[in-house]
Each structure stands twice: as structure tokens, then as C-alpha cells.
Amino acid sequence: DGGITQSPKYLFRKEGQNVTLSCEQNLNHDAMYWYRQDPGQGLRLIYYSQIVNDFQKGDIAEGYSVSREKKESFPLTVTSAQKNPTAFYLCASWTGQGNQPQHFGDGTRLSIL
Amino acid sequence: AQTVTQSQPEMSVQEAETVTLSCTYDTSESDYYLFWYKQPPSRQMILVIRQEAYKQQNATENRFSVNFQKAAKSFSLKISDSQLGDAAMYFCAYRSPFWIQGAQKLVFGQGTRLTINP
Numbered sequence: 252d253g254g255i256t257q258s259p260k261y262l263f264r265k266e267g268q269n270v271t272l273s274c275e276q277n278l279n280h281d282a283m284y285w286y287r288q289d290p291g292q293g294l295r296l297i298y299y300s301q302i303v304n305d306f307q308k309g310d311i312a313e314g315y316s317v318s319r320e321k322k323e324s325f326p327l328t329v330t331s332a333q334k335n336p337t338a339f340y341l342c343a344s345w346t347g348q349g350n351q352p353q354h355f356g357d358g359t360r361l362s363i364l
Numbered sequence: 365a366q367t368v369t370q371s372q373p374e375m376s377v378q379e380a381e382t383v384t385l386s387c388t389y390d391t392s393e394s395d396y397y398l399f400w401y402k403q404p405p406s407r408q409m410i411l412v413i414r415q416e417a418y419k420q421q422n423a424t425e426n427r428f429s430v431n432f433q434k435a436a437k438s439f440s441l442k443i444s445d446s447q448l449g450d451a452a453m454y455f456c457a458y459r460s461p462f463w464i465q466g467a468q469k470l471v472f473g474q475g476t477r478l479t480i481n482p
Binding site for chain 2: 282292343
């Protein structure tokens with residue numbers, strides 16, 4: 252079955268360390284997204300990409316970086332500049348058709364040691 | 365910019381009863397797309413139902429239906445015969461038509477936490 256795979260499920264970061272969250276999709280979707288979710292809160296957009304080798308900042312891009320070298324993959328790096336990285340991170344993808352929903356992965360929980 | 369408002373942070377309902385979750389949005393467009401997502405304790409985001417603004421008929425998916433009031437910019441979700449498995453956070457989301465800058469993004473509400481009482 253087609254879907255979105257996020258790994259790892261749980262990730263721990265030490266102070267001053269960069270970590271990379273993986274997101275892979277086999278839905279052949281053009282657009283991919285990264286969201287951050289804090290406890291009891293809604294989703295906030297970090298970065299998104301509509302095509303390979305192109306991406307745009309979302310609402311809370313500071314302290315994060317992304318790449319889109321392949322259509323299937325959209326990794327998110329949480330840099331040491333992100334001072335409060337503890338959160339739940341969701342990756343999503345979309346066909347580009349207006350009436351179609353975004354499809355989501357199962358998420359990665361990032362915690363600070 | 366478009367905004368989505370869910371005015372009920374928390375709701376509760378007795379098992380087997382009906383509950384309605386509210387969602388309002390702000391837009392100047394006549395064509396757009398609306399979605400309800402469910403996020404259970406597992407934290408997966410699951411599509412519940414979708415509605416295209418040009419369709420006057422309210423969308424229905426089994427026990428889930430919407431009351432789409434275009435003039436009032438309201439998109440409420442009705443859950444009939446509530447089940448324990450319906451307990452989750454519910455998010456309303458809006459997407460602009462393709463000719464609008466930002467149409468590739470979903471605008472989410474803040475969510476409503478639904479509790480089902482046995």
C-alpha cells in the first residue's frame with residue numbers, strides 16, 4: 252500500500268546537536284510538508300515543497316532546514332539554533348489537486364536529553 | 365489571509381448520542397475546499413470528511429456528516445451514534461482554490477478535543 256513513512260518514531264537530541272527526521276512517500280505526490288505540533292495544540296507549518304529542488308518557509312522555519320533532492324524524500328533537520336525543539340513532528344504529502352486531502356505520516360516525537 | 369476558527373476547545377458526549385463540532389472560516393473566495401481530520405491518541409492524522417464549496421449537498425461518510433453553510437462560512441461536523449473510538453482531537457482545515465497564492469497549504473483550526481463517555 253502507498254503511504255508516508257516517518258522515521259524514527261522517537262528521537263532524542265543532546266544540547267547543541269543537529270538531528271534529521273526522515274520522511275519518505277511512495278504516493279507519487281508532488282508536494283510535501285513538515286508540521287510541528289506541541290502538546291494539546293494545533294499544527295504549525297515549518298517548511299513545504301511543491302517540486303524537487305524547491306521549498307518554501309512556512310510559519311515557523313527558524314531553526315529548521317530541509318532538502319528535496321528526490322520526489323519521494325523530504326528530510327527535516329532540526330538545528331542547534333532551534334532552542335525549543337521538543338515536539339511532535341508530522342510529515343504530509345499532497346497530489347496537487349484541490350479536492351484531495353493531505354496525507355500524513357505517523358509522526359516523530361523529538362525530545363531533548 | 366484565510367483563518368479557521370474552532371470555538372470549542374473541548375466537547376464531550378455520551379456513547380451512542382450525537383455531537384456537533386463547530387468550525388467557521390474567513391475567506392473572500394467563492395470556491396475552496398474544506399476538510400475535517402481526526403487525531404486519536406496515537407496521533408495519526410486521519411481524514412474524516414471533505415467538502416467542495418461549489419457543491420451544495422452536504423458531504424456524508426457513514427456516521428459522519430457536515431452542515432456546510434456557505435453564506436455563514438460555517439462547516440460543522442456531526443457525529444451520530446458516537447463510539448468510544450471516536451474520542452480524538454478533531455481539526456477543521458481550509459484550502460484556497462488553485463489560482464490563489466498559498467493554495468498549496470492547508471489552514472488548520474486549533475482543534476476540538478472530543479471525549480466519549482461510556
